[in-house]
Amino acid sequence: MVDKVLIATEKPFAESARNSMVKMFQEAGLEPVVLEKYTDPKDLLAAVADVSAMVIRSDKVTKDVLEAGKNLKLVVRAGAGYDNVDCASAKARNVIVENTPGQNANAVAELTIGMMVMIARAKYSGKSGTELKGKRLGVHALGNIGTIVASLGRAFGMDVCAFDPFLDQCVFDECCVGCITKIEDLYSTCDYVSVHIPATPETIKSINYALLSKMKKGAALINTARAEVIHEEELLKIMEDRPDIKYASDIAPKNSAAFMEKFADRVFFTPKKMGAQTAEANTNAGLAAARQIIAYLKEGKVLNQVNP
Ligand code: 3PG
Numbered sequence: 001m002v003d004k005v006l007i008a009t010e011k012p013f014a015e016s017a018r019n020s021m022v023k024m025f026q027e028a029g030l031e032p033v034v035l036e037k038y039t040d041p042k043d044l045l046a047a048v049a050d051v052s053a054m055v056i057r058s059d060k061v062t063k064d065v066l067e068a069g070k071n072l073k074l075v076v077r078a079g080a081g082y083d084n085v086d087c088a089s090a091k092a093r094n095v096i097v098e099n100t101p102g103q104n105a106n107a108v109a110e111l112t113i114g115m116m117v118m119i120a121r122a123k124y125s126g127k128s129g130t131e132l133k134g135k136r137l138g139v140h141a142l143g144n145i146g147t148i149v150a151s152l153g154r155a156f157g158m159d160v161c162a163f164d165p166f167l168d169q170c171v172f173d174e175c176c177v178g179c180i181t182k183i184e185d186l187y188s189t190c191d192y193v194s195v196h197i198p199a200t201p202e203t204i205k206s207i208n209y210a211l212l213s214k215m216k217k218g219a220a221l222i223n224t225a226r227a228e229v230i231h232e233e234e235l236l237k238i239m240e241d242r243p244d245i246k247y248a249s250d251i252a253p254k255n256s257a258a259f260m261e262k263f264a265d266r267v268f269f270t271p272k273k274m275g276a277q278t279a280e281a282n283t284n285a286g287l288a289a290a291r292q293i294i295a296y297l298k299e300g301k302v303l304n305q306v307n308p
Contacts, residue, residue: 003052003297004031004071008044008059011272012036013078017282021055021290028294041065048072053297055289056084058273061097063089074296077306078289079104079276080144081226083199087307096296097307100288102144107281108250109148111274112194112224113156115248118268119192119220125265133157138190140183142167142175145224146196150177153192161186188214192222199226209234212245220246224275227251239263250275 005025007018018034025032035047041060045068048054053074054061061075066089075085077099090097116137121129137153139146139162146162153160154176161178163186164171172179180186187193193215197203207221208231215221215238223230232253239245240262252269253259259267276285295301 002029002031004033004050005293005297006033006035006047006051006054008035008038008047008054009057010036010038010059011057011277013057013282013286014279016279017286020283021286024287024290024294028298030294030297053293055286055293057276058084061085061090066090066093066095069095074098074293076100076289076292078282078285081198082306083226083228085307091307096302096305098289098292098302098304099306100285100292101304103285103288104276104278104281105144105148107278108145108224108275109152110278111250112145112149112222113152115222115224115250115268116192116194116220119222119246119248123265123268132192135159135191136161136189138162138180138186138193139164139177139196140186140193141196141225142171142177143196146194147175149194149196150175158192161190183211184214187211187219188216190216190219192220195221195223195225195229197225197229199228204228205231205234207231207235209238212238213242215242215245218244220248223247223249227253236262239266 007021022032038044044065048065048069050071052071055076055078057078063086072095074096080099080101082099085097087097120132133156135158137158137160139150142162142164150160150162161180163180163183169179207229246266248268250270251273256269292303295303
């Protein structure tokens with residue numbers, strides 16, 4: 001019997017990327033099924049029922065979805081963050097979860113710099129702004145995205161430093177960025193702090209009042225990682241107490257209305273998470289996901305597993 005592969009994207013890939021994925025699956029002798037722009041999670045439960053593998057983006061793969069996928073063997077998150085997948089339940093059901101690290105990093109890094117420019121130029125309101133050149137950029141986590149942000153920041157003439165306790169000094173040296181060993185020092189010395197940490201039990205709400213209160217006068221926090229890593233209530237409070245701080249985020253906080261009402265000039269939120277929303281990133285991540293699914297279903301190869 002031919003294996004079915006589901007491409008489930010509430011926020012679809014660029015058409016060209018999706019069509020290439022469909023073609024790859026067909027040429028590999030698999031049967032692609034596409035579910036896009038669904039609004040009811042029940043549609044995902046129905047679509048996953050008879051597939052062997054699925055490609056997702058930020059789509060939520062809950063215990064229910066995994067239970068509904070009676071034949072499901074592999075979930076590939078076309079992207080980096082897999083906080084939207086219940087990895088423990090997947091493991092319990094022997095479902096492999098993989099991601100495609102680095103494939104959409106450039107797109108996210110470019111959006112990060114774009115948001116910094118937007119904040120520096122008073123949200124393009126016509127008011128006089130400032131330049132990035134000569135300012136200090138602090139990269140909070142020097143992974144695939146943070147590395148590119150650091151390099152783009154240097155190209156803008158910024159003084160770039162980074163905090164990442166999981167890396168050796170040689171990585172900082174290779175990226176030509178200063179190594180900050182205490183997170184407080186990153187927040188207290190930088191004009192822009194760019195967040196690139198994943199959402200994990202340890203990091204959720206970790207950017208809190210105590211840390212934000214260290215921010216340099218007039219500094220901006222740029223978040224193209226996950227809304228959840230910021231302690232939203234405490235961010236609201238510090239922005240009330242510190243009228244100099246600005247915040248730009250790729251996806252709005254839950255209570256975005258309160259932020260917009262109180263600090264319209266000092267905040268910017270994308271309407272939908274759009275860091276990876278480019279044709280190039282969709283092609284890179286989508287085709288990598290398709291290759292990984294074909295490698296597994298045709299050759300039994302497991303690549304980039306995140307729930308070993
Ligand atoms: C990621 O984790 O790779 C990014 O946040 C992209 O997410 P998206 O595919 O939902 O745009």
